[in-house]
Amino acid sequence: MTWFLLKGLLRDRHRSILPVIVIAAGVAVTILMYCYLLGFVDDTARTSAKLDTGHVKMMTQAYAEISDQIPNDLALSGVNKLLSDLKAKYPNLDWAARIKFGGLLDFPDEEGETRAQGPVFGLALDLLTQDSKENERLNLEGALVQGRLPESPGEILVSEKFAQNLGVKIGEMATLISSTTTGSMAVQNFILVGTLNFGIGPMDRNAMVADMSDIQYALDMEDGAGEILGYFPNLVFNKEAAEEIANEYNSVNKKTDDDFSPVMITLRDQNGLGELMDMIEIEAFIIVAGFIFVMSIVLWNTGLMSGLRRYGEVGVRLAFGEAKSHVYRSMIHEAILIGLFGSVIGTVIGLAGAFYLQEHGLDFSGMTKGSTMLMSNIMRAKITPASYFIGFIPGLLATVIGTLISGIGIFRRQTSQLFKELET
Amino acid sequence: MGDGALITTKNLVKQYPIGGRKFTALKNINLTFETGEFTGLVGPSGSGKTTLLNIIGALDNPTEGHVIVMGQDTRELKHRQAARLRTEHLGFVFQTFNLLPVYTVFENVEFPLLLLEMSGADRKKAVLKALEWVDLSDKIKSRPAQLSGGECQRVAVARAMVKRPKIVLADEPTANLDAANSHNILETMFRLNKELNTTYIFATHDEKVIGYLRRKVTLTDGQVIEDVSTTPRYPTANEEMS
Numbered sequence: 001m002t003w004f005l006l007k008g009l010l011r012d013r014h015r016s017i018l019p020v021i022v023i024a025a026g027v028a029v030t031i032l033m034y035c036y037l038l039g040f041v042d043d044t045a046r047t048s049a050k051l052d053t054g055h056v057k058m059m060t061q062a063y064a065e066i067s068d069q070i071p072n073d074l075a076l077s078g079v080n081k082l083l084s085d086l087k088a089k090y091p092n093l094d095w096a097a098r099i100k101f102g103g104l105l106d107f108p109d110e111e112g113e114t115r116a117q118g119p120v121f122g123l124a125l126d127l128l129t130q131d132s133k134e135n136e137r138l139n140l141e142g143a144l145v146q147g148r149l150p151e152s153p154g155e156i157l158v159s160e161k162f163a164q165n166l167g168v169k170i171g172e173m174a175t176l177i178s179s180t181t182t183g184s185m186a187v188q189n190f191i192l193v194g195t196l197n198f199g200i201g202p203m204d205r206n207a208m209v210a211d212m213s214d215i216q217y218a219l220d221m222e223d224g225a226g227e228i229l230g231y232f233p234n235l236v237f238n239k240e241a242a243e244e245i246a247n248e249y250n251s252v253n254k255k256t257d258d259d260f261s262p263v264m265i266t267l268r269d270q271n272g273l274g275e276l277m278d279m280i281e282i283e284a285f286i287i288v289a290g291f292i293f294v295m296s297i298v299l300w301n302t303g304l305m306s307g308l309r310r311y312g313e314v315g316v317r318l319a320f321g322e323a324k325s326h327v328y329r330s331m332i333h334e335a336i337l338i339g340l341f342g343s344v345i346g347t348v349i350g351l352a353g354a355f356y357l358q359e360h361g362l363d364f365s366g367m368t369k370g371s372t373m374l375m376s377n378i379m380r381a382k383i384t385p386a387s388y389f390i391g392f393i394p395g396l397l398a399t400v401i402g403t404l405i406s407g408i409g410i411f412r413r414q415t416s417q418l419f420k421e422l423e424t
Numbered sequence: 425m426g427d428g429a430l431i432t433t434k435n436l437v438k439q440y441p442i443g444g445r446k447f448t449a450l451k452n453i454n455l456t457f458e459t460g461e462f463t464g465l466v467g468p469s470g471s472g473k474t475t476l477l478n479i480i481g482a483l484d485n486p487t488e489g490h491v492i493v494m495g496q497d498t499r500e501l502k503h504r505q506a507a508r509l510r511t512e513h514l515g516f517v518f519q520t521f522n523l524l525p526v527y528t529v530f531e532n533v534e535f536p537l538l539l540l541e542m543s544g545a546d547r548k549k550a551v552l553k554a555l556e557w558v559d560l561s562d563k564i565k566s567r568p569a570q571l572s573g574g575e576c577q578r579v580a581v582a583r584a585m586v587k588r589p590k591i592v593l594a595d596e597p598t599a600n601l602d603a604a605n606s607h608n609i610l611e612t613m614f615r616l617n618k619e620l621n622t623t624y625i626f627a628t629h630d631e632k633v634i635g636y637l638r639r640k641v642t643l644t645d646g647q648v649i650e651d652v653s654t655t656p657r658y659p660t661a662n663e664e665m666s
Contacts, residue, residue, distance in 0.1 A: 011526040
């Protein structure tokens with residue numbers, strides 16, 4: 001009987017190919033949307049983590065409260081010891097001290113007069129220590145447009161766009177004008193050795209990247225740093241582990257009566273990233289649930305149309321003694337087969353699209369020109385193990401629910417009407 | 425009513441609610457059908473013949489009274505039991521053939537045997553035999569759309585007969601056929617009735633069908649007004665009989 005019904009299913013294109021196309025299209029869109037949302041949140045979180053938040057971040061409590069103002073006068077001191085303690089206690093994480101700063105970068109002419117000048121957002125990283133992973137983490141090599149990376153103290157990088165706007169060239173001297181932690185003016189000369197294009201709107205407008213020791217010296221922050229960032233291996237954020245580390249660290253080191261005692265926060269606690277991640281998770285759920293709902297209605301209608309087309313067949317089957325429950329079950333089995341088949345095709349198409357978007361992404365640089373959010377200009381999809389089966393949930397559920405609803409008519413049908421119906 | 429009766433109706437009444445009133449489709453029907461009958465329920469439209477056929481076929485229940493089919497009171501049967509009765513003992517022939525369009529002639533005829541869970545080899549043997557009865561052995565791979573109306577109805581007869589049921593219920597089986605095909609199909613059924621001793625009950629007002637009957641039950645307004653034995657008047661039928 002199963003083979004008999006299967007033959008009918010394969011031969012009747014209206015009840016096999018049409019639903020399969022509908023399901024495959026829906027599943028493909030679901031997977032594409034799911035992967036793209038994942039890619040968006042992952043990309044945003046990864047970009048933020050690399051440039052700004054780390055997976056966990058340590059600051060003084062006072063600094064943390066107004067960190068958006070980059071209050072380096074409230075920065076951490078004794079950073080070398082803090083770093084070695086953190087490395088000893090949490091060896092799985094890579095720890096890096098950073099200083100964010102603002103200032104003016106001045107490019108003088110041969111006479112020493114200002115030729116070009118512009119405000120910069122500065123980032124001091126450990127660029128010169130042998131075992132530092134900052135270069136690799138930020139992919140400075142890959143972001144380099146002109147010149148080279150700093151190899152000795154006193155060398156800096158700036159955004160390519162910033163260099164173009166000011167008309168400056170590699171090898172020129174630049175003077176950073178900023179303020180020290182004690183509020184006095186900081187003036188420090190550097191050599192521009194390279195330009196960068198991060199592919200991140202705010203960074204590409206006016207970033208300056210310098211070695212940590214140079215900025216410590218320039219801003220009078222010996223053995224100090226605004227933040228110490230911790231990274232999990234392979235830059236993969238682990239929410240539970242991050243929270244555990246932060247809680248454990250804070251329970252020992254955070255002092256309520258000392259504004260300068262350190263506090264550790266996770267990526268999710270910064271820049272609304274936690275809310276963003278939760279929102280994306282909910283949106284992914286809404287997309288899948290929405291697909292199930294919409295497709296159930298579509299497939300219910302398809303089922304009803306198919307049911308009308310198959311009225312004669314169902315009538316004959318009932319007249320010849322097939323039980324209603326058997327007819328109903330066979331329709332559900334058909335739905336499962338169609339759902340599986342459609343889901344496989346949809347998954348292949350969806351994954352192919354997601355793979356393309358993972359590799360090439362969509363370029364939003366035109367739309368993020370004025371954005372201050374640390375997000376890539378190119379948004380990519382992300383394929384995860386869940387991407388391979390997530391489409392099967394709505395694909396199968398929608399088909400089966402659609403069939404369950406449309407098939408109720410079989411039970412409502414009065415067997416006595418069979419002859420009349422079959423004659424019309 | 426003989427003790428060995430295949431079908432017995434006792435004080436059968438069927439009413440349908442229409443608006444706020446009840447319409448009585450069958451009024452106090454008492455009939456007995458014996459094995460091997462070739463009987464017609466004859467009457468104009470609305471006389472209740474299809475309703476009676478439905479009730480005999482366990483597709484509907486009487487409002488009052490009883491129908492005993494092969495010893496089973498259809499009123500007492502649950503849906504599954506009624507389905508089982510139809511699977512094992514009843515065959516149906518419809519006015520519009522109702523063949524399954526995506527299946528071949530062979531598969532259409534095979535369908536009732538699948539419900540009986542018969543083995544593949546037995547099914548094949550039975551289907552080929554049934555197609556031989558209706559002279560369609562050369563069409564086993566054809567689809568219904570490739571057949572003429574007469575051929576389709578012959579497939580429907582083969583489908584009804586393939587499991588060798590005790591009873592075949594045929595509702596206006598010739599209504600969509602021309603005269604030649606009607607006679608062809610009736611002769612086939614008449615012959616099978618003789619050869620296999622299958623009971624045929626027709627609901628019809630077609631004179632061609634009536635010409636083959638050996639018993640004619642005339643219904644008018646839901647009542648039996650005549651129940652008579654008749655002599656088939658078509659020559660082929662008489663030849664078959666002799």
